[in-house]
Each structure stands twice: as structure tokens, then as C-alpha cells.
Amino acid sequence: xxxxxLYAGKQRQSTIYEAVQMRIRxxxxxQHDKLPSVRAMAERMQVHRLTVxxxxxxxxxxxxxxxxxxxxxxxxxxxxxxTGVSSEQSWTYQAKxxxxxxxxxxxxxxxxxxxxxxxxxxxxxxxxxxxMSNYVKEVFDLYPRVLSTYSSVMGDLELREAMAQFYLDKxxxxxxxxxxMITTGSQQAIDLISRALVKPGDKVxxxxxxxxxxxxxxxxxxxQLFAVEITPSGYDMAEIEAIMKQExxxxxxxNPTFQNPTGYTVPVHQRKQLIELAExxxxxxxxxxVYQDIYFGSPPPPPFFYYDTEGYVIYIxxxxxxxxxxxxxxxxxxxPSVMSSIVPVKALSDNGTPLLNQKIFQHYFFSSRLxxxxxxxxxxxxxxxxxxxxxxxxxxxxxxxNGGLNLWVQVPQSLSVEELxxxxxxxxxxxxxxxxxxxxxxxxxxxxxSYSYMNESKLTEGIxxxxxxxxxxxxxxxxxxx
Amino acid sequence: xxxxxLYAGKQRQSTIYEAVQMRIRxxxxxQHDKLPSVRAMAERMQVHRLTVxxxxxxxxxxxxxxxxxxxxxxxxxxxxxxTGVSSEQSWTYQAKxxxxxxxxxxxxxxxxxxxxxxxxxxxxxxxxxxxMSNYVKEVFDLYPRVLSTYSSVMGDLELREAMAQFYLDKxxxxxxxxxxMITTGSQQAIDLISRALVKPGDKVxxxxxxxxxxxxxxxxxxxQLFAVEITPSGYDMAEIEAIMKQExxxxxxxNPTFQNPTGYTVPVHQRKQLIELAExxxxxxxxxxVYQDIYFGSPPPPPFFYYDTEGYVIYIxxxxxxxxxxxxxxxxxxxPSVMSSIVPVKALSDNGTPLLNQKIFQHYFFSSRLxxxxxxxxxxxxxxxxxxxxxxxxxxxxxxxNGGLNLWVQVPQSLSVEELxxxxxxxxxxxxxxxxxxxxxxxxxxxxxSYSYMNESKLTEGIxxxxxxxxxxxxxxxxxxx
Numbered sequence: 001x002x003x004x005x006l007y008a009g010k011q012r013q014s015t016i017y018e019a020v021q022m023r024i025r026x027x028x029x030x031q032h033d034k035l036p037s038v039r040a041m042a043e044r045m046q047v048h049r050l051t052v053x054x055x056x057x058x059x060x061x062x063x064x065x066x067x068x069x070x071x072x073x074x075x076x077x078x079x080x081x082x083t084g085v086s087s088e089q090s091w092t093y094q095a096k097x098x099x100x101x102x103x104x105x106x107x108x109x110x111x112x113x114x115x116x117x118x119x120x121x122x123x124x125x126x127x128x129x130x131x132m133s134n135y136v137k138e139v140f141d142l143y144p145r146v147l148s149t150y151s152s153v154m155g156d157l158e159l160r161e162a163m164a165q166f167y168l169d170k171x172x173x174x175x176x177x178x179x180x181m182i183t184t185g186s187q188q189a190i191d192l193i194s195r196a197l198v199k200p201g202d203k204v205x206x207x208x209x210x211x212x213x214x215x216x217x218x219x220x221x222x223x224q225l226f227a228v229e230i231t232p233s234g235y236d237m238a239e240i241e242a243i244m245k246q247e248x249x250x251x252x253x254x255n256p257t258f259q260n261p262t263g264y265t266v267p268v269h270q271r272k273q274l275i276e277l278a279e280x281x282x283x284x285x286x287x288x289x290v291y292q293d294i295y296f297g298s299p300p301p302p303p304f305f306y307y308d309t310e311g312y313v314i315y316i317x318x319x320x321x322x323x324x325x326x327x328x329x330x331x332x333x334x335x336p337s338v339m340s341s342i343v344p345v346k347a348l349s350d351n352g353t354p355l356l357n358q359k360i361f362q363h364y365f366f367s368s369r370l371x372x373x374x375x376x377x378x379x380x381x382x383x384x385x386x387x388x389x390x391x392x393x394x395x396x397x398x399x400x401x402n403g404g405l406n407l408w409v410q411v412p413q414s415l416s417v418e419e420l421x422x423x424x425x426x427x428x429x430x431x432x433x434x435x436x437x438x439x440x441x442x443x444x445x446x447x448x449x450s451y452s453y454m455n456e457s458k459l460t461e462g463i464x465x466x467x468x469x470x471x472x473x474x475x476x477x478x479x480x481x482x
Numbered sequence: 483x484x485x486x487x488l489y490a491g492k493q494r495q496s497t498i499y500e501a502v503q504m505r506i507r508x509x510x511x512x513q514h515d516k517l518p519s520v521r522a523m524a525e526r527m528q529v530h531r532l533t534v535x536x537x538x539x540x541x542x543x544x545x546x547x548x549x550x551x552x553x554x555x556x557x558x559x560x561x562x563x564x565t566g567v568s569s570e571q572s573w574t575y576q577a578k579x580x581x582x583x584x585x586x587x588x589x590x591x592x593x594x595x596x597x598x599x600x601x602x603x604x605x606x607x608x609x610x611x612x613x614m615s616n617y618v619k620e621v622f623d624l625y626p627r628v629l630s631t632y633s634s635v636m637g638d639l640e641l642r643e644a645m646a647q648f649y650l651d652k653x654x655x656x657x658x659x660x661x662x663m664i665t666t667g668s669q670q671a672i673d674l675i676s677r678a679l680v681k682p683g684d685k686v687x688x689x690x691x692x693x694x695x696x697x698x699x700x701x702x703x704x705x706q707l708f709a710v711e712i713t714p715s716g717y718d719m720a721e722i723e724a725i726m727k728q729e730x731x732x733x734x735x736x737n738p739t740f741q742n743p744t745g746y747t748v749p750v751h752q753r754k755q756l757i758e759l760a761e762x763x764x765x766x767x768x769x770x771x772v773y774q775d776i777y778f779g780s781p782p783p784p785p786f787f788y789y790d791t792e793g794y795v796i797y798i799x800x801x802x803x804x805x806x807x808x809x810x811x812x813x814x815x816x817x818p819s820v821m822s823s824i825v826p827v828k829a830l831s832d833n834g835t836p837l838l839n840q841k842i843f844q845h846y847f848f849s850s851r852l853x854x855x856x857x858x859x860x861x862x863x864x865x866x867x868x869x870x871x872x873x874x875x876x877x878x879x880x881x882x883x884n885g886g887l888n889l890w891v892q893v894p895q896s897l898s899v900e901e902l903x904x905x906x907x908x909x910x911x912x913x914x915x916x917x918x919x920x921x922x923x924x925x926x927x928x929x930x931x932s933y934s935y936m937n938e939s940k941l942t943e944g945i946x947x948x949x950x951x952x953x954x955x956x957x958x959x960x961x962x963x964x
Contacts, residue, residue, distance in 0.1 A: 053535070054539075057536075057539070105829075106825075106826070106829040106833070109635075110634070110635075121632065122630075124627045124630035124631060127627075127629070127630040129626045129627050129629065129630055130626065132630075133622040133623075133626060133629075136618065136619075136622060136629070137618075137619050137622070140615040140618060140619070144611045144612065144615060145606045145609075145611050146808055147609070147611065147614050147615075147618075147806040147807075147808040147809060147842075148604075148606035148609040148611055148614075148806065148807060148808055149606060149807070149808050150603065150807060150810075151808075152591075152592070153588050153591075153592075184666060184832040184835075184836070185832055185833060187830070187831070187832050187833045188831060188832040191830055191831050191832070213829070213830065213833075216826075216830055217830055220830065324629035324630065325629075325630060325631070325632060326628055326629040326630055326631050326633075326836060326837045326838055327629060327836060327838065328632075328832065328833075328836045343588075344588070344698075347587075347588040347695070348669070348673055348695065348698055348699055348702065349669070349670060349673050349831065350666040350667055350670040350673070350810065350832075351588070351669045351695075351810075353666075354666070354808060354809060354810045354836065355808045356808050356809065356838070356839065356842075357836055357838065357839070360629075360838075
């Protein structure tokens, strides 16, 4: 009986929850409008006040409402998804109720296409496969029992010690093996950080646009996301400071070097300044560094990790993307206080990355052959980048990136990216629509084209088809209008 | 100003939260006691009523309080951890506030010891390492680009198709490749299931005792855990039905074949009956099947998966434990409606298990050599089991297992397992204390000894030392008393 009363209470609560949502969605209640008081709403809906309060609180937890102390509940600053323009400020907050995780990026990747411009992956033909195979055979001679042994949760000690030495030699950063964890790709590192370090209701800063699976990873915890724009000259530092000061975000997820998807790089002076802000406002900086070694001109500035003395930077470094992507090896560095929260989540997730993959990675990564390979790889990728840029004449706008694997493109105004994607997939072409890289769901006139996966002739063909298709779509539209 | 008021409100809320917890902990407020009303508490603590309500609700969310509709808040049925005996029923509910995950098992595994009885792992010397190395080399000849390629999120299609065929041939179960997912070990499968299928507040059934990382995996979501005892004759089916009927748990996590840690096997008639209950009460059965092939006498009954026609069983099968544990390959089978919830979480977690590991596993698993290996392995493990049992004379009690890697032991009454563990680790011996396998935190007179990792002479030595240490501890104690 009690059980069914509780159940009925829950039913009523969700009725109110939905009624409020509907009125906001339909525009009856607008941003910052005050809601009826709990008492008034309870009378109107003929339910107990506690039921109304719970529904309001659930909506507040989800960022749809906000509570003012002693004043009641108000409609939150919701984003206008249709125009992609924030209705208040560029970092207007947004929190989606996400229990069932979604991944639009992997939905797109599920399509097997002839013209692959959606995968920021390096063409297997550019990797020294035969050479790697030989290396693997050596690993088995060196570690005959590598397949019979588990790695420790944090990863193989030998590899972690080698990486600690590498960070010291390369950046002069002193890091202990106990501050390094081996993860199954950067994706896992982001997921572990989100699970270990944020709680429902926390505030998280993120770039706009950004790596879309990171949006998914943080939103799974029902946090509030604050987006800061990244441009060719970096961040708006005053905006970041304002948000840090006012909102006290728990962490800032950044991809500051040849950013995915834009290719932009945050300049040195902002790196130093942001470290100071992080310390002042107690905000962790999660630096996802994937393309550090994939530069076309001069090398990028050192990572944030290099400037960090107080332990505010969590550094995710992926090497395997250009060493042997199939290995899925990334390295996460964090100071002990932070690492101690991440280790149990890694144990829960998979008990440690497979040892075999770590051993192969280590032996290949520290070979002289790898350095030769990377030099050649940069040149090959730069040629593909130039080819893609050359083919995208006309109304397609972009900033030429100095590194990375992607071109971030603004399409002609009259072109619908969603429609282009739909039609492209039907013609066996894939790219990433800009909107899924935008934590605010806007940027509907952008797309990300990866130039790394196809060889030159395929790339030329692919872009030609894409541009032709776009022209057709725009002509159709103009035809309809005229 | 508003910000700081909100902050102060939060502070006051947590003060009340802590005050309530303290009174419960210290026994001032007992189980099912009614708390002061929100109004009374607000007056007493000189805070706003909303602040009290929020604190109460937070405590209710964490299972420390419960709300009765229109009556107020009551102290929840908390477990008496000291005695390990439930204060109400054997399956008394328990919900811990777990945000920061913990893993006591991996804490124990972090110790590198000479006498390893805590790891349910097969001695690398029992695995055909040289032969596996050759297989790996063949894989590289067959798939020269395996290191340059990502797996799909669900896993390599070739392997999934081969496994679908295997299930059909071996159990006559028809399963499509789209219903199979390759995971990085069973640990990841459990974590994915917990993340995809349970929400905070859900109810989950679990065996008592059970595989302790599964407890951690489910409790991370702030669910309510209901424990059902597993004995040499299986489950108490009436108890399971009562819980399913009354509580409507979302799923039942089971390890029904040579169970870890007990070695018990649920009989066929209960398998059939439980499938019916699952259908009737809409409860998913998560069958973790690790030791199916590690039997000493006759093979165990077919898995629950075999009896399932309506898609209620999620089947986690681990083969790599005895094929090549370092590969970390498990296979998760679920019907499409369930699988569709798990796929996005897998994408978020690591975007797919490394392809190399899948290819190596497949080529070795389907070799005739593997079958010969498994037959020998069973014999070798059975000898070690018999040796361990023989050494554990005197007051140590256990049921001899018919399969698996573990002995579940009840120690003499006067022995403290915690103290034994503490002293064992100091003497470079490790085992798993029973209490961490018990979702109710009891079973303090039990421990799990794995006989799979050490060779016979090491095992003999290890158990001898353990028994000697135990005798010393008991004599010390008796000495003190006498």
C-alpha cells in the first residue's frame, strides 16, 4: 500500500515535471520568469506540496529551472538551439538530462563509406606496417609470457618509467611513474576523468567547438556545461576569468594544440595566464594533447603541463595515433591527489590496459625508426591538407591549420549541413557536422573534414564530389525559391 | 551576494546532513525512528525549511533515510556491519553513498607478494607461451595492418561471427553477431552493464557472497542492493521470488557456475525456474560465466543463456582467462533492445577494444591446440586444488569445488581474518578476506584462497606458512585470555 502510494507520488511528480517543461518549450513561461509558488502549484494541480517541490528540484537539477534563495523557482537561461545563437551570453549555461548516453560521432563512424572524411585517423598506408610487425615479434622474444600476464591497474611500470624519463628529457617536467597511468586511448582517459572528478550538479568548462565525445563524457554525469569559444587567437581570457570567478567550475576540458576540430592553438601567454587562473579559482585543467607532434611548420608551444607547478593540469597525451593507432595507448599524467581518485575508476573499468599493447607501444615508440617515420608523416599529411584546401574553393571558408588532421569549414550560407550529411552518406561520403562539436548545439553552418585518412587521389575525388553535391543542393534550393 | 547566499545555504545544508548522520551513527536515532519534522528541525537549527528539506532529501537519496508519503522522514534499515548479520532479513536493503569508487580487491592486488593466493589467475607456467607467440606472428602475417586499424565499437565483425557460430555449435543457441560485443575483460562488461542499465535509485539483486568488483560497479550508481545467499545447493528460490515480486529489481547479477568466490554451481532446475521468474517480474539476468570450461569432474550445466528464449539473460563469457589472460578479451551477448543501450557506453568508454587483441584471441581460440591445452590445464588445476585442500587440515572448513580457481574457506572461530590478512601481507602472502565479497559487509570468518597461481611446491609452502601464522595468532589470543 505504502509502496503504491509512493509510486503514485512519483507519477504525480513526473506529471508536474512534464507540465512545466511543456510550458517552457511552448514559450508560455519564458527565461527568468518566476514559476507559481510550490503552494499555488500544489493547489492548482491538486497534489501534495512535497510532490511539486520534488518536481521543481528535479528540473533545477537538470538546469531547466533555477532557485533563488527565499524567492522561489525561475525558468533557466535556455539555449536557442534553432539559431545556434545563445540568447544571453556566449557561455550561457546548458545542462541536459542525459542518462542514456549518446554518441552521434560514433553513429556517423558506423557508416562504412568510400570517402572517409569523418575519421580523424591516419591512413594505414602512411604507417610502417611491416616494420611494426617485426617489432612485435621482438616483443614476444623479449617477453615470452606477455600474453599470460595482467598489467597492473595503472599500467606497466617499465613503460611508465620510460615515459617519465621522456617528459623530463623533452619538456624538463619532473613526473614520477606513480603520477602516470596508461589508458586504452584518450577516449578512456576522458571517461575516467569525468567519472572520477565530477559529480552531478558540478560545473564544467569546455571549449566551443570541441571534441564531441568529450561533451558526451561530461554530460553523462548531469553536470552544468559552460562553453568558451576558441578562435585562431585562443580564448577570451576575461570571459574565462569571469566564469571561473562566478561559477567556480570544477575543471576545464581543453584541447589547446591544433585543436580538434578547429586546428587552432592557444598561444603561450594564454597558457601561462590560464595556469594562474586555475590556481586562483581552484579549477583543474584537463589538457587533451593529441596532435602535439603533428605540426607542419614550427613545433607548437609546450603543453600547459609544462607550465604547471601546482598540479592543476591533468595531461592526456596520445602517441599511439601516429605510432600504431590499433594499439590504443594513451598516457594520463596527474598529481597524486588527483590520481588517487582516478585509479579506483580505472580498476572498475577494466582493471588495467592489456600488457601486450603497452609492451609493443614502448618498444616501437622509443625506436629511432619512429622519429624518422614522424618526419615523413608530417610531410605527407601537409600535402593532403594543402590538397584539400585547394579543392575547397568558392564559398567554403576556413583557417589553414598548422597541425593536426582536420579542417574546420564554414559552408556557404544557403547550404544545410544536415542535408549535405544525409545526402553524402547516401553517396558513400562521411564528414562530421559542426553542430555535434558544439556543446551548445549550434554551429550549424560548420563541418569538420579530416584530410588524414584518404590518399591524395581519393581525397581529390571525395572533395570534388562533396562540392558538387553541395552545389546541387544549393541550386535546388534556389530553384525552389525562384 | 546571491551567489554567497546560495553558498551559505549549501553549507547549512551539509551541516544538517552531517548532524543527522552523526545521530544515526551514534545510535541516538535508530532504524525506523521518525525524524523531527522539517519545520521543527528548521527552528531547532535556525535555518530555512528548504535547507532542512534538501538535507533530508539528500540523505534519502543515499538510502540513509526514507520518506513515507504524508508522514515525514524515517531512519532507513541500516546494516549492522559489526556482526555481519542483517538486522532485519537476510536480504535487508543497503545503499551506500558511493561517489568516489573504491576497490578493496585491487588494493590487495597492488601488493606484490611471494605467496599469491589472492589472484584468481592461472599460473603463466601452465599456459603454452611459446606456442602463443607463434600464433601472434601468424596474425601479423595474416593482417599486416592490424596495428594501424581501429576496431568498431562493438568489436571485430569476424570474431563476433565466429563466436556466434561457436554458441550455435556448442549450445544450439542462435545469436547474431549484432548481439555480441567484445569487451576488454569481464570487468569492463560488468562496468558497461552497470552504466547502461541501472539508474540511481534502481534495485539490483546480487549473490552473497559475490565477485567484489561487481559490488563496486553497481554501487557506484547509488542503487539499492539486495543480496541473496548462494549455497552448495544454489539459491533460495522462494526468497528470490519474494524480492522480485516486492521490490522489482532491475537486474540480478549472477555468477552461477563454479561461483567466484564459493565455487558453488546453481543446478539446472533452478536455472529454468529463474528464467521464468525473470520473465514474470521483468528482471534482467546478468550471467557472468568465467569458469564454464574449468571443471574437474563432469562439465557443468549449460549456462542460463542456453535456457533463455525471451532475451532476459545478458551473458558475459570470458575465455581469455585460460587462453591468454593478458589479451583481456570477453564476449558480451545481449538481445538488441538491451545491446542498443550498451553500445553508446562502450563508445564513451574506449571506442572499441583494440583490434590486435581480438585477432590474436580468435586465431588461438579456434585452434585445435587450445582444446588439448584446456584438458591438461584442468588436470593441473585439479591437482593444485587437491593439494590446497589437503594442507588445510584442522579447523578450516570448506566445500570442495568441482571447478573454478578458488577455495572458499571458513576459518576457526577464534581467528580474526582481518588480522590474518594484515600479518600475511607483512610476510609476503596475500588472500582475499571474505567480507569484501559480501555485499552486506559480513562474512568476516571467511576467506578466498586461489590455488591457480602458484606451482605445487610454492602452494604447499604458502599454505603451511598461512596455517602456521593463523595458529600463532590464535595462540597469542588464547594466551592473552588465559
